[in-house]
Amino acid sequence: MADVRISGLHKYYGAMHALKGIDLTIADGEFAVFVGPSGCGKSTLLRTIAGLEDVDAGEIAIGGGVVNDMRPRDRNIAMVFQNYALYPYLTVFENIAFGLRARKFADSEISKRVGDAASMLGITALLDRFPRQLSGGQRQRVAIGRAIVRQAQLFLFDEPLSNLDAKLRDEMRSEIKRLHKNIATTMIYVTHDQVEAMTLADRIVLLRDGRIEQQGSPLDLFERPATGFVAGFLGSPTINLIPAVMDVRGNSVAVRLTSGEMLELPADKVQSAAGSNGKKVILGIRPQHLTRAGRAALPKGQIRVKAVADLIQPTGTRTYVTSRIGDVAVTAELGAHDVHEQGATLDYAVDMNRCVLIDPQTDKVL
Ligand SMILES: Nc1ncnc2c1ncn2[C@@H]1O[C@H](COP(=O)(O)OP(=O)(O)OP(=O)(O)O)[C@@H](O)[C@H]1O
Ligand SMILES: [Mg+2]
Numbered sequence: 001m002a003d004v005r006i007s008g009l010h011k012y013y014g015a016m017h018a019l020k021g022i023d024l025t026i027a028d029g030e031f032a033v034f035v036g037p038s039g040c041g042k043s044t045l046l047r048t049i050a051g052l053e054d055v056d057a058g059e060i061a062i063g064g065g066v067v068n069d070m071r072p073r074d075r076n077i078a079m080v081f082q083n084y085a086l087y088p089y090l091t092v093f094e095n096i097a098f099g100l101r102a103r104k105f106a107d108s109e110i111s112k113r114v115g116d117a118a119s120m121l122g123i124t125a126l127l128d129r130f131p132r133q134l135s136g137g138q139r140q141r142v143a144i145g146r147a148i149v150r151q152a153q154l155f156l157f158d159e160p161l162s163n164l165d166a167k168l169r170d171e172m173r174s175e176i177k178r179l180h181k182n183i184a185t186t187m188i189y190v191t192h193d194q195v196e197a198m199t200l201a202d203r204i205v206l207l208r209d210g211r212i213e214q215q216g217s218p219l220d221l222f223e224r225p226a227t228g229f230v231a232g233f234l235g236s237p238t239i240n241l242i243p244a245v246m247d248v249r250g251n252s253v254a255v256r257l258t259s260g261e262m263l264e265l266p267a268d269k270v271q272s273a274a275g276s277n278g279k280k281v282i283l284g285i286r287p288q289h290l291t292r293a294g295r296a297a298l299p300k301g302q303i304r305v306k307a308v309a310d311l312i313q314p315t316g317t318r319t320y321v322t323s324r325i326g327d328v329a330v331t332a333e334l335g336a337h338d339v340h341e342q343g344a345t346l347d348y349a350v351d352m353n354r355c356v357l358i359d360p361q362t363d364k365v366l
Contacts, residue, residue: 011044026186031187035192136164137168154185154187240330258327261305284355285350
């Protein structure tokens with residue numbers, strides 16, 4: 001068990017500045033997920049923690065001790081990669097035992113640790129098989145078993161599920177979360193999949209271009225994004241980002257869409273509306289916050305807007321409907337049976353309490 005403290009971390013590959021000043025604390029026992037688009041530095045950050053990459057500036061401490069000059073094998077870390085090569089000529093048991101044998105553990109201790117790991121992962125019946133006799137998901141479990149038996153103080157995962165098909169990925173995701181509950185060891189998990197990040201993490205660390213864009217609990221980032229980038233990265237279907245202009249008249253504050261449509265904002269949405277009249281903004285509304293309006297009056301902060309359904313995509317549980325409000329395309333996540341007809345005119349209730357306003361110049365949420 002160990003916490004991880006990183007301060008002022010920089011990493012260059014030649015002229016390429018891959019990590020541009022990372023400050024990050026991961027608590028003992030926490031499940032942290034590094035997420036972000038391809039090339040943002042997730043693997044690099046993970047590999048500096050593992051000691052597989054040297055750093056150019058800054059400090060990394062694990063369990064209170066600075067590890068910058070410590071070899072990877074002395075850091076007491078277990079790692080699982082996307083390409084978890086198993087030894088083809090060794091049984092599952094021997095694959096899991098390999099690291100322990102290399103460290104000259106006693107046979108009895110090896111049997112016990114491999115047995116415990118196998119039962120935790122539900123692969124006890126497979127211990128005598130060879131890797132070629134396993135499914136992809138079973139192989140992935142063996143790779144994780146190999147990491148568990150080390151009883152390391154810190155687990156690092158780099159996209160361990162990206163080679164699996166969607167269904168298996170869902171299954172393994174739950175198992176990794178359960179594993180974390182069972183062994184309660186600090187884990188850091190790299191993925192570019194926002195669903196994986198949301199479902200696994202105690203803390204999401206969202207990276208962008210070598211920097212931490214925002215970190216916090218999954219719902220924190222989802223509901224209170226600091227920037228348009230964060231708002232756009234998390235959530236499926238993607239948040240609607242609509243160009244608009246602030247319209248302030250006395251106490252009433254609204255955003256005006258390019259089509260002329262006026263959407264009134266709840267008072268608490270604009271801290272200092274004074275002076276913002278005419279300012280360009282991006283209005284962010286999640287597809288979940290557009291619903292079909294009935295005849296009754298809407299709750300406070302929701303407004304009624306007419307839209308024409310252009311594209312209807314049922315998923316079974318929910319139906320995604322892309323419609324035009326004036327001249328902007330907006331996607332709503334509706335009930336499975338809410339809309340059938342393309343071209344239908346709908347009355348939406350837009351929950352303006354939940355919208356975000358983004359400054360198009362700085363990308364910051366206002
Ligand atoms: N060995 C290397 N030499 C030079 N540049 C590198 C090296 N490794 C990584 N980079 C560069 O550093 C940046 C960060 O790479 P990194 O592998 O950390 O990204 P990532 O966030 O893990 O992306 P992905 O989701 O594609 O795995 C990228 O621009 C990459 O091209
Ligand atoms: Mg990577």
